[in-house]
Amino acid sequence: MVNVNIERAKYMAEKFNIPYYFSSYEEMFKNIELDAVSVCTPNKFHAEVVIAALNNGCHVLCEKPPATSKADAERMTEAAKKNGKMLTYNLHFRQSEEVQAVKNFIDAGEFGEIYAARVQVLRRRGIPGWGVFTNKEIQGGGPLIDIGVHMLDTALYLKDYPEVDYVSAATYDRIGKRGGLGLMGSWDPAKFTVEDSAFGFIRFKNGASLMLESSFALNIKDRSLMNVNLFGEKAGATVFPPVIYSEK
Ligand SMILES: NC(=O)c1ccc[n+]([C@@H]2O[C@H](COP(=O)([O-])OP(=O)(O)OC[C@H]3O[C@@H](n4cnc5c(N)ncnc54)[C@H](O)[C@@H]3O)[C@@H](O)[C@H]2O)c1
The missing domain is CATH 3.30.360.10 (Dihydrodipicolinate Reductase; domain 2)
Structure with a gap:
């Protein structure tokens, strides 16, 4: 569980029995190995977090909308292709x-x-x-x-x-x-x-x-x-x- 507000990360981790929580995704990727992540930050941060997750070998489910610009959405798609990972959006x-x-x-x-x-x-x-x-x-x-x-x-x-x-x-x-x-x-x-x-x-x-x-x-x-x-x-x-x- 990652949240820039560490209190919220702690609360959610405890609530759902998640063993780790961090205040930044960088810290998370440094400390644990993951297969997949779900990105539910505000829209502005989707691209940055999704690309970091893909570059760290994770499949990604990102919340909608994919990004706040076409250029960011394309960068995200490229990162998925480059890393051979699945990137999908929660257009449920x-x-x-x-x-x-x-x-x-x-x-x-x-x-x-x-x-x-x-x-x-x-x-x-x-x-x-x-x-x-x-x-x-x-x-x-x-x-x-x-x-x-x-x-x-x-x-x-x-x-x-x-x-x-x-x-x-x-x-x-x-x-x-x-x-x-x-x-x-x-x-x-x-x-x-x-x-x-x-x-x-x-x-x-x-x-x-x-x-x-x-x-x-x-x-x-x-x-x-x-x-x-x-x-x-x-x-x-x-x-x-x-x-x-x-x-x-
Ligand atoms: N699929 C759907 O139907 C659906 C429904 C609701 C929201 N959403 C999407 O979910 C996303 C979040 O929406 P919300 O209403 O939950 O927003 P929110 O503002 O309530 O929650 C976002 C959380 O992200 C945290 N955060 C901000 N920047 C961060 C970062 N860089 N790293 C880690 N955590 C960070 C914030 O502290 C906050 O707790 C949006 O993209 C929204 O469009 C999708």
């Missing part, structure tokens, strides 16, 4: 019964080609009033990187990760900068440096497209919404819960 919705059920139908050819998709991860008033979620320096971004990433990954996974042609997007911080009702407490609008909503359109090289909406705060009807819609030649689907729409 892929393993859900809902996603696997839809995937079975896709693999059986029930959808034909899936040419479009819509990803929505929306909160009406859900700017977190705790943690580092509103701090771009540490978190790397707002709702898109925190919650949107789960459904974006789900949609891309179900579409078999087509190669991206281009992305067009816009982000806003109108509510975050103004202040208001938060989620479990209130945030400081003066220190709000992430987006409160993000809207995007992805065009893939195979001609398919994906619309994306993600928010911590947005003036909408529902309190929160989290889903993927797929539009195929022979059928469409909503993933959560899995419902398939076809002419059958």
Whole structure:
């Protein structure tokens, strides 16, 4: 167990019967030999810790999002390849019964080609009033990187990760900068440096497209919404819960 806050490392080690705890990963790798590590630091530190773990011969499960920049994500992938170790990310919705059920139908050819998709991860008033979620320096971004990433990954996974042609997007911080009702407490609008909503359109090289909406705060009807819609030649689907729409 490693935590820069040694008291927390000690608490968790004792709670889960872990024989060792340290205040830095350097100290851990110097003292013990490990097969695999799970990296759950704030986003900003994923790359540094993951690369150190891979260079120390460990397989790695890293929390989502992989990194706060494309360059860091690529460095992490390179380190995994160089060391011949497995690097995977905790984008766990892929393993859900809902996603696997839809995937079975896709693999059986029930959808034909899936040419479009819509990803929505929306909160009406859900700017977190705790943690580092509103701090771009540490978190790397707002709702898109925190919650949107789960459904974006789900949609891309179900579409078999087509190669991206281009992305067009816009982000806003109108509510975050103004202040208001938060989620479990209130945030400081003066220190709000992430987006409160993000809207995007992805065009893939195979001609398919994906619309994306993600928010911590947005003036909408529902309190929160989290889903993927797929539009195929022979059928469409909503993933959560899995419902398939076809002419059958
Ligand atoms: N997969 C999911 O659904 C899911 C859910 C929640 C959080 N997460 C991810 O988990 C990560 C952590 O989120 P959180 O909400 O638990 O954050 P947190 O701030 O509550 O906890 C992070 C912990 O990391 C420690 N830490 C900071 N820098 C460190 C370092 N260099 N080395 C060791 N420890 C360090 C902090 O002291 C803190 O205890 C984030 O990347 C987040 O996106 C994923």
